[in-house]
Each structure stands twice: as C-alpha cells, then as structure tokens.
Amino acid sequence: MSEPAVTTPAEAPADGGRRRARGGADARRALRRGGPIQQLKYIVRKIPNYEVLTTESLEIIEANADTVLEEVGIDFRGDEEILQLWRDAGADVKGERIHFPRGLCRKLVMDHAPKTFTQYGRNPERTVEIGGKATVFAPVYGPPFVRDQDGGRRYGTIADFQNFVKLAYMTPAMHHSGGTVCEPVDVPVNKRHLDMVYAHLKYSDKPIMGSVTAPERAEDTVAMLKIVFGDDFVENNTVCTSLINANSPMVWDETMLGALKVYARHNQAVITTPFILSGAMSPCTVAGTMTQTLAEALCGMATAQLVRRGAPVILGSFASSMSMQSGAPTFGTPEPALVLYGMGALARRLGVPFRSGGSLCGSKAADAQAAYESAQTLIPTLLGGVNFVLHSAGWLEGGLVSSYEKFVMDTDQLGMMQTMAQGIDMSENGQAMDAIREVGPGKHFLGCAHTQANFETAFYRSSIADNNSFEQWLAEGEQDATKRANTLFKKMLADYEAPALDPGLDEALNEYMTRRKAEMPDAFA
C-alpha cells in the first residue's frame, strides 16, 4: 500500500480540476465563467479560537482517555481483520475487546494522519480544505422525516432529498453538499445510496459525503466518484468525507468498521464520531464525556491509520445533554457547548481536523426554541474552531426531521458566521478616522464620503430578518420568520438551475446505477 498524496493547503493547486482524468472539463470551464449564484469559498478563520480549559486540564483529560483505552478497553465487533491489525500493532486483544498500550493510538494518529487535507468538489471552485483554520459548512444529515409549514411532518422521499441538495447548492455559505440530507424512504434501503450519491453529483457541484450503511455501499460511492474524478485521482486524493459513528459507550460495530475500511483504503476521509447522549451513553459530566469521546475517536482514527497510513481522518464529537423529564436529548444548553470548546482544543493538540456543532435543536417546530438552541450551538461551532460542520442547516427535532424552513433560516446564520470569522478590519479604511474628522460632533455619517464608499458591504445583510417598520410589517400580514422562510425556500426551489454536468458523465453514472440496482432485489428494511 503506497503513501497517499494527500494535498496539504500549501501544495494545493489553484485549479484542482486539471488533475482530473476524464469528462466534464467543458462543463467546469463553463462554471468557472460564473453562474447566477455568488458562492462563497470555505471559511478561513481570522479570529482566535475560544479556549475554556487550561493546558493542565487538557492534559488530565488526555491522560484519562489513555486510561480508558488501556484499562477499560474498547470493543471492535465483528471484524477479525481489524482485530488482527491491532494484534500486529501491539494491542492486547481479548475476544473483541482491545486494550491499547498507553499512547499507541495517539502515536499512530500523530505520526500518520494529515493535519489538514483537501476534499475536491467536481467543480474545482468548490474544493475545500478540511483542518487548520478552515471551516466548512455541510447540511443536516440523517433525518427520516421532513417538515414544512404546508405539508407538516412526513417521511422523506427522494424528491425531498433532491430538494435539500438543491437548497444547499444555492446557498453561498454552504460549502459542502453533505450526505443523507434526509432519508429517501420511498427508495429501497439497499439501493437508495446510489440515488443519494447521484443526486449530490447531479444537482450540486460541491464536495459530497458517502454511504456508510454497508461496505458494498461505500464501494458503490467510491465507484461513482471514480466515474466523475477518474480512478487514479480518487486513489491519490480525497473526494469524499464520510461519517463513521461509534456505538458509544466504547464500541465500534461491524457496519461502521466495514465502511471505515473501504474509505480509508481508497484514501477517502472518515469522521470518527462518538455520537453521545450524555448521561446515557457517557458520564453526565462535561469532562467525563470529553474523556470518553477522545478515547473512542482516538482508537477509531488510529484504526484508519492501520488500514492505510496517512488516510485522512477527522476527530468527531457529538454530545447532547438530556432532559430529566423525558430522557430525550436536549440541545443548545451549556454542557454541549463546553464539550465542543474542550474537544476543539484536544483536536488541535492532536493535530487533526475537528468535526462538531452545527445548528442543532430539539424543537419540534422551526420556532424561537429552534433558533435559540441552534444559535447556542452554531456560535460555539465557529468560536471553537470546528473544521467540518455537519448539520449546519435544516436540523430539527433532535435530528429526526429535516426542516425546509429551518434550512433557510439556518443558512442565514451561516452567512453571518462567515462574516464574523473575518474579524475586525484594521486597515486605514476600517479605522475610518477620515470619516470622523469629516463629520464631527452633532452631524450624521449617512452622507459622508466614507459611508458612501463602504455602505454596500459594511453590514451583513440577512436573507430572513424583517427590518422594516412595524406599520409595513403589519401591512404585509405580520409574517413571522418561519413564514418568511417558507416563502423563501419555495422561491429558491423555483429558481433552481442545475450546475452543468457533462452528459457523458451523467450517462455513465446512470448506467452504473442501473446495473447495480439490477443486481439486487429490493429491500425496505
């Protein structure tokens, strides 16, 4: 197995697309001439990270995580190949439980995992960096239901899936097309990954996530990406980032390990994420949840390194608090924010990209609860230095629902975060001393030269907020933000224009899907 040519930011070609082996060149050139949407590049944060813990405290948690890995151990279920890889690496394997010598997982990750990597989009303008000072927003992932004000809550379909891909494509501050933006339950469960990957490649040109629900579905994802990017390019670069969840506490299961192996072997990125409801799947304290998250993520990332040295990995952390009344996960509370800030620091110390946060909420409706909770997650996401932000828009009801209205409300917040990340302009124009001198006491700045020169770009312009007068708002029917979002998402879908896709590529993708579907009977469970 050769060392992968993971492209670090310093080496990234200005036009990643030139490396592509076949197809789509004309289409990509057309796109570079510019479409109707002014897409934003991924964020490069110019503001500092917010740190809540001292170095001493972080060291305690790292030592505790090593104790968990050594003394308690982690179960790796149903994968003899991985158990053997760990025996060969010097771990103590008893049945399916692995006890790791102190420092072994950390050493594997620090020695081999890239600090940052490039994930290519089929449009090179959409290529993203993952790690370092970069922040990449990706949509909601996983909900079986969708919701809008017109149809209420219902099971997701492939049409809904395509809609969310289109909305993400049309959102300038959404840098990634994501993965399971909703479950298309009208498509057989063993075939829907094909339609999902196709939808991302057809209706968007942003980078995508792959299927993880079975190793052969991961292989299908890679095969379809090879049609678009070329075999050699895929094996030596990263064109797919996929979500590998631990089965907390302290279990990696057969399905996730199978998908992890496929992606790591093909040099595709995996986000090893303990998905934790604190108090049930981890201790009910912040430091305890951090310790367990670090232990689980560390051995997951190290496993990827055993499969292929240098495979791109992301340290994932997803921790919710819990309702005492219902046992349900709760979001937007202080405890998950503290976990996020702390885990960000641990990821930076380890030297790997960090995934956490998003616009999480427990609310059933896209209401004030949803907004407070989402903002209480998204702001820590930015300030905590998250590199890959899953669920950055559309998440509702603890992840059971992809909400159309919430999607466009959240993306407005993403735009704000992108502006916020640029920090304070301290140029001469930013200091604006000429303006203050020109205007002087008791006058106003509206007409001065500096204001006229800067007004258009001075302030973030919200796509959802109503800042008209009360009287005008009244005359327009007292619409709340959710109602305005309902109007906006429908307008966006009506205005949608697909990015160019080479007809030859499209045909090849469809041929692949048709063949693969014909090989399998339908399955719905």
Place this chain on the structure above:
Amino acid sequence: MSEPAVTTPAEAPADGGRRRARGGADARRALRRGGPIQQLKYIVRKIPNYEVLTTESLEIIEANADTVLEEVGIDFRGDEEILQLWRDAGADVKGERIHFPRGLCRKLVMDHAPKTFTQYGRNPERTVEIGGKATVFAPVYGPPFVRDQDGGRRYGTIADFQNFVKLAYMTPAMHHSGGTVCEPVDVPVNKRHLDMVYAHLKYSDKPIMGSVTAPERAEDTVAMLKIVFGDDFVENNTVCTSLINANSPMVWDETMLGALKVYARHNQAVITTPFILSGAMSPCTVAGTMTQTLAEALCGMATAQLVRRGAPVILGSFASSMSMQSGAPTFGTPEPALVLYGMGALARRLGVPFRSGGSLCGSKAADAQAAYESAQTLIPTLLGGVNFVLHSAGWLEGGLVSSYEKFVMDTDQLGMMQTMAQGIDMSENGQAMDAIREVGPGKHFLGCAHTQANFETAFYRSSIADNNSFEQWLAEGEQDATKRANTLFKKMLADYEAPALDPGLDEALNEYMTRRKAEMPDAFA
C-alpha cells in the same frame, strides 16, 4: 467633597445590610430566611474572555480615540459648570466644544474611577458587584410599547411596568431590577419617575436604576433611596446605577449631563454609553465605531471624575448595524458582536466595568428571528466579559417594545449563560473515571452510581424548551415556544408574591411621592 468609600469586592461585607441606617431590618431578616424563589447570585465568570483583537490593534484604537478627543473634540451642551470643570482641568474649551489634551481623559479615569464597585440591593442578598469577573443581568430598558400574544402591541402603562418588575423579581438569573422596564405612558411624564422608582422598591428587592430624564428626577431617585437605605449610607455607597447616553456623534447633552452630575455627586453609578447606529451616528466600520465609542465614553467617565473623584462609572457600548433597505437598526449581525468583543478588551485595559450586549433583536414578533438575533447578542455578551447587561430580557423590535413572551424566553437563556460561566468541572467527580470504569463498553450510564448521584444537577433545565416526544407535543396542541412563553409569564404573574417591605418605609416612600406630585402640575410631553 470627600473621597467616597466605594466598596471593592475584597472589602465587601458579607452582610451589606448591617450598614443600613434605618428601617426594613425585620423585613430583610425575614427575606434572608428564604422565600419561594431560589434566586441566583450575580455571575462570577470562571471562563476566559474572548479576545478578537491583538494588543497592537487595541493600542491603535486607543490612539485614534485620543486623536478624536484632541483634534475633533466633543460638544458638551448647555452646562457651563461642566465646561468650567474642564477648563480648570486643562482642556481647551471653545464655546461648547472641548478639545482634550492627549491622555487627559484616560488619566482621570485610571487614577480615580473604581475598577469594580458594589451596588446594594434593599435585600442584601441581592447586592451585586459590578466589574472584574462579575456579570449582572438587568431587564430591558426604555420601550414605549409592550406586547403580548393576547393584547398585541400597545403603549405601556404603570401596570405593565409593575408586571415587568415582578417578572424580573421572580427570575433567579435576573440579578438587577433595572430601570425603565417600559414607559408607563398613563402617568404624567414629569411624575412617572416617582412611580417607577417606587415600583422597583415595592415589587422587588433587587438593585435598581434611577431616572435620568431631568436633574430633579435624579434627585428624587436619590431621595427615595435615602428613605430606604439611609442618608449616610447612600452618600458613601452605591445603591443606584443609571444610564447616561451620549448623543452620538460626539455630543453630551444638557439633560444627560445634569443627571450625571446629580448621581456622581451622590456617589451613585453612571453608565456613560454612546448609543450608536453605525453608519448614521458613527462610521460604518467596526474599528471606527469602536474608536468613537471609546472617545465619547472616556470623556463622559472623566467628567464624572471631575464632579466627584472616585465616582463609580461604567464604560457603555451600544452599537447596532443598519439595514440598507430601511435604514433601521439591525441586531444579531456580526458587526455589533465584533464591536462588543473589542470594547470589552478596551474597558479591561482601562480598568473600568463594561456595559454592553443583552438580548437585542429587531424582530417585530417574539419569533425565530428574535431568538437568533438575541442569542447572537447574548453569547458575545457573556464571552466578551460584559459586567452590566442591560436589556438582558424582554427587548423586542429594536427597543420599541417590551415583550412579555420574549422576557421569559430570554430569561431561560440567562440561566444557561449563568451555568456556562462556571466552565468545566475538573474535580474527580467531574472527571467521572469511576463511572466509565463501572459501566464499560456496550452498557449504559443511566443507572450507574455516578449518574444517580449527579443527574439532578448535571444538565441545565430549560424553562421554555419542549423536549417531549413529537406525539406528546402534537397531543398538547403543537405549541411553539412563544405560546408556551405566553402561558409561563401569566402563571408567573399569578404566582407572584411581593418581597417583604417594612410598612414604615412603604409609608415614607408614599408620603414623599404624594408631596412631590402635589408640587408639580401634570405634564404629558
């Protein structure tokens, strides 16, 4: 004029009430035995402040502010006494415009203004520290209108005023009773300050703000506080914090200067706040707005020091962005948050308490827009190290409206911020290694000893969020957060019980009000 005995935290008596000269002792003893509400002490932040600017950038803004004070100058209108104080201090006074020698304002503030001070509540348990690591939440201030779902938007009355005082009193994470929680427009404009101060003293026992709309109204405030706290106590301690707004750009007007003088002379605190709509009242850049804010606040605080050396002052910053469409102020956008973070750092460098932030929004309804915008203001408020937080609950529609529903939605967020401020528990119990050892891979933590011992206090419990199942929420009528807030505020008002107030004090306050009202004809404009 003698030096005031401003109490610093290190010197603060455990029972500030023992210093009080007369009245209310029995009532206060009764209160100390505990009422039905478990009030929270003001926040002492254990988390770091978030810093967006380098020292070098902060020094540039300080130098620019000095340039504004020296070259451009500030107008001090209609107050010959203050102009003379500045002539005597060495400033260059031309008409009403004062040009300050570089560093003079800063020196006056750094030499004399206390870094932190104690503001006493009539219940000593409610006494707060203002400055340093303390954060104090106070309600919305100033709206002429009120709004609830039942009655819609309407002018505020003294009954509304009393209601908001009651709600603030009943909110554990609201540490201060505030000031003009709404304008009681049914009371003559020249007399309503008496009813407002009385309402704070009667319906709450938390610290209060005073009237600033005329010097004699400030004197009435002090006189009523002397009835409660005693003459000597008031002259040597701080029992009142009042809001003195600059008339930006670069103007202090006669009314505000008159009130400032009264409060400073009596050793009562003033918050000198440039209230700025960026682009109209300051340059449309963050650094320019910071520069002007610092210049205006500096000369305001320095003026208080000329009136009385050591008078407690707070550096205030209120900056909104502007809608390009309507010219209206906008909130929850990145630019005001950046101003807040930067101004917090400048206040700390100057060594004075800092006021900014709150739960600000431009929304007309207590909806998702209101919630996003408020959270985008409140989180920077906490992380930016704000010491005195006006408008921390209830603010709607750019400050035109005090909203009942938003008040109780916001106070839930205040509780979260109070928990967040405690940071991560790194004790042995917080580290929870015993729990991880006890449970092990593949089990759950719900029943383990550590969870049982910590569950009650492990997670912040929201007063507004619905975390029940979708089915239960459906069965309960699909109530959104605003509807639940409507139910909650009405229950709170129904459950309200007034804190004890010594009947002799109450009588004396009423006698004073009656006498003062008899001395003035009614005025409504």
